[in-house]
Amino acid sequence: MASGPASAFTGPDAPDLDALRKCVHCGICLPQCPTYHVLGEEMDSPRGRLYLMRAAAEGRIALTETLGQHVDRCLGCRACETACPSGVPFGQLLEATRAQIERHGTPAHRGLLTSFLYRVFPNPARLGTLLGPLRLYQRSGLRRLVRVSGVLRLFPRLAAMEAMLPDLPRGVELPELTGARGTRRGRVGLLTGCVQRHLYPHVNRDTVRLLSVAGYDVVVPRGQGCCGALALHAGRLEEFRGQASALAASLGGEVDWIVTNAAGCGSAMKEYGHWLPDVPAAQALAARTRDVSELLAGAHLPLGRLDATVTYHDACHLAHGQRIRTQPRDLLRRIPGLKLVELMDSDLCCGSAGVYNVLEPGMADALLERKVARILESGASIVASGNPGCLLQIQKGLRARGAAIEVVHPVDLLARALTERA
Ligand code: SF4
Numbered sequence: 001m002a003s004g005p006a007s008a009f010t011g012p013d014a015p016d017l018d019a020l021r022k023c024v025h026c027g028i029c030l031p032q033c034p035t036y037h038v039l040g041e042e043m044d045s046p047r048g049r050l051y052l053m054r055a056a057a058e059g060r061i062a063l064t065e066t067l068g069q070h071v072d073r074c075l076g077c078r079a080c081e082t083a084c085p086s087g088v089p090f091g092q093l094l095e096a097t098r099a100q101i102e103r104h105g106t107p108a109h110r111g112l113l114t115s116f117l118y119r120v121f122p123n124p125a126r127l128g129t130l131l132g133p134l135r136l137y138q139r140s141g142l143r144r145l146v147r148v149s150g151v152l153r154l155f156p157r158l159a160a161m162e163a164m165l166p167d168l169p170r171g172v173e174l175p176e177l178t179g180a181r182g183t184r185r186g187r188v189g190l191l192t193g194c195v196q197r198h199l200y201p202h203v204n205r206d207t208v209r210l211l212s213v214a215g216y217d218v219v220v221p222r223g224q225g226c227c228g229a230l231a232l233h234a235g236r237l238e239e240f241r242g243q244a245s246a247l248a249a250s251l252g253g254e255v256d257w258i259v260t261n262a263a264g265c266g267s268a269m270k271e272y273g274h275w276l277p278d279v280p281a282a283q284a285l286a287a288r289t290r291d292v293s294e295l296l297a298g299a300h301l302p303l304g305r306l307d308a309t310v311t312y313h314d315a316c317h318l319a320h321g322q323r324i325r326t327q328p329r330d331l332l333r334r335i336p337g338l339k340l341v342e343l344m345d346s347d348l349c350c351g352s353a354g355v356y357n358v359l360e361p362g363m364a365d366a367l368l369e370r371k372v373a374r375i376l377e378s379g380a381s382i383v384a385s386g387n388p389g390c391l392l393q394i395q396k397g398l399r400a401r402g403a404a405i406e407v408v409h410p411v412d413l414l415a416r417a418l419t420e421r422a
C-alpha cells in the first residue's frame, strides 16, 4: 500500500492530528478572533490557521515562511477556543506548531531583540538587573530627551518597549511567611512572577494581605523563578520544561494551593499536566494552582466604602485560558460604593499577549486603539484587569491619549477597601 506524504511535523510534541481534525470549518470562532477583526484575512483567523496546521501535519505543505507568519501573527489569546463548539484545543495546537517552526522552520522572530527578550523577561534576577539602569534613565531626564528627539522612531520595536515602561517603582520585600488572620482556611504559596514582582510589586504585597485576611497562611518561597509561560507560548518547549520543573520544585512545598495574580502565569501553570506528564511535581502544581480571585471569591473580606466607577477588562488568559470571568467582577461588586460598568468587547485582546506587543507592534497597536476607545466610552475612572501585561499595555494606550484613567489590578482596589489594617 502506498504511504501518504510525510508530515511536516515530527517528534513526540507534534500537534495532534486528531485534535486538528476536530475543526469542522464552521467559522463560529471567526468573529471572536482579534487578528481576523483587524485584517479580515481567512489565513489570519483560527479556521485558516488550523487549516494550515492540518495541511502541514498531513504533509500537504511544508513549514514555509508564509505559514510561520500567520502562526506568528496569532496572539495565542484563545478566544477561538471559548467560541468553538467542537472543542478544538487551539492553544495547545498553536504552541506545538510553534515548537515545530522553532525546531525545523524559519521563525520570523529570530533576531537579537527576540533573544534578548527571552533571556531577560523570564528571569526575575536578570529583569531586576536591567531595570536598575532604566530607573536611572527615567529619573535623570534622559527619557524626556530621547522622546523629544524622536530617535526611537528609527527602531519601532524598541520604541514599543520604551513607550510601555511605566514609572518604575521601588521593590517590595515580602515576608517569607505571613500568618492567617481570623478563621484559618489553609496555607498557600505565592508565585511572585517576573514582571509582577518588578513592575507591580504592590500587587504582590496586596495579594498577601488579602489572602491573610481571608484566612490563609501565605508562604513566599525564596529563589523562585519563572513559570515558563513566555517560553511555552513561543514554542520554546525545552526552555519551558526546564523553568516549569524548577518552579514546581521551589513552590511545591507543604501548601494547599499555589496562588498567582498574573493570568498568563496561572494559565501556563494549569497546563503543566499536559506538557510535563512525567513530572509528578509539575502535575501536582498544576492541580493546586489558583488565580487569586478564585480563592478570594469564597472568603469573607471586611470591605469599606470606595466610591469609584470601575470597568473590567478580561485578560485573555483568565477569561479564555482559565474560564475565570465572574469571580473578579463579583469581588469588585462586593466593595460598597464601587460601581462596576461593563466594558464592551471586554474579552477582546488588548494586544499585549506576552511580548507580542514588542514583536508585532502594528497589530498590537491596532488592538490597543480599539480597547482604549471602549474604555473611554465606558465612562469609568478606573479600569481593572488581572494580568500585568494587560496593565502595561492599557496604561500605554491611555497615556498616549492623555486620559486620566487609572489602570489597576483588582486586588489593588480590594486592598484599598479593606477595613482591617496590617
Ligand atoms: S488564539 Fe486568538 S488570535 Fe489566535 S486564532 Fe485564536 S482567537 Fe485568533
Ligand code: SF4
Binding pocket: 022, 023, 024, 025, 026, 027, 028, 029, 030, 046, 047, 050, 080, 083, 084, 085, 086, 087, 088
Ligand atoms: S475552530 Fe471550532 S469554531 Fe473555529 S471553525 Fe473550527 S470548529 Fe468552527
